[in-house]
Amino acid sequence: MTSVDLPLPGRYRGAVFDFDGLLVDSEPGWARAEERLLQRHGHAMTDEDRTATVGRSMEQSVATYAARLGMGPDGIVALHAELLELARREYLAGFALRPGAVALLAHLRPAMPIGLASNTERALIDLALAATPLAALFDVVVTASDVNRHKPAPDLYLLACERLGVSPADAVAFEDSVAGIRSAHAAGLTVVAVAPAAGPAFELADVIVTSLEDLLPG
Known part of the structure; x- marks a missing residue:
């Protein structure tokens, strides 16, 4: 499905959005940070690395990279701090907004x-x-720092709905990653996937559009 007649507003009492990749074009910045991290430790980024970490939290990504590098618990802590600083530089530089986000x-x-x-x-x-x-x-901002389990677990969406004061069944989620779609679906929200080239992995989404602009009236 590439266009949608979704009752926004109307059917839903709350909306919850993902951020990276969906509202801002931060994926290239994350790719640069992670590539630099791995290069520092003598490991080139591979397609397998990208597939294993796309849509995942930094904690999850660091665990994946630490396993690749054969690091123990102390190494994981140091690697996390290193990636956080590399990512911070990218975020300070700023990201372009996705069309239709505002x-x-x-x-x-x-x-x-x-x-x-x-x-x-x-x-x-x-x-x-x-x-x-x-x-x-935004009325509520919930991040990986606020929950113990990250996407694809439902915790982020459940907490966001709780703080918004709406039932997940009455809320709609907007996502661009498989992990995020699984998270919102598991929490019980209607899921709108924004994906220019969605494949079978996006099948849990209730609606698929190619751009946020497809959801604007008229």
């Missing part, structure tokens, strides 16, 4: 509370939001 949030905001549920750590999300017009459009 317009869709502004369209929904008068009718329902809006939350953000991100697998990214709060320190980075706060940096990114401060550099965009998005911060004022």
Whole structure:
């Protein structure tokens, strides 16, 4: 499905958005940070590495890379701090907004509370939001720093809905990754996937569009 007649607003009492890749074009920045991290430790980024970490939290990605590098618990802590600093530099440089991001949030905001549920750590999300017009459009911001289990577990979406004061059954999620779609689906939200080239892995999404602009009225 590439276009949608979704009742926004109307059917839903709350909306929850992913952040990286969906609202801002941060994926290239993450790729640079992770490639530099691995290069420092003598490991070139592979397609297998990318597949294993896409849509995952930094904690999950670091665990994957630490296993590749044969690191123990102490090494994981150091690797996490190293990646956080590399990512922080990318976030400070800023990311371009995705087409339709501000317009869709502004369209929904008068009718329902809006939350953000991100697998990214709060320190980075706060940096990114401060550099965009998005911060004022969210009623609730939930990050990987707020839960013990990250996407694809449902915890982020469950917490976002709890803080918004809406039932997951009455909320709609917007995602661009398989891990995020699984998370929102497991939490019981209607899931809208934004994916220019969605494959079978996106089958749990209730609706698939190619751009956030497809969800704007008229």
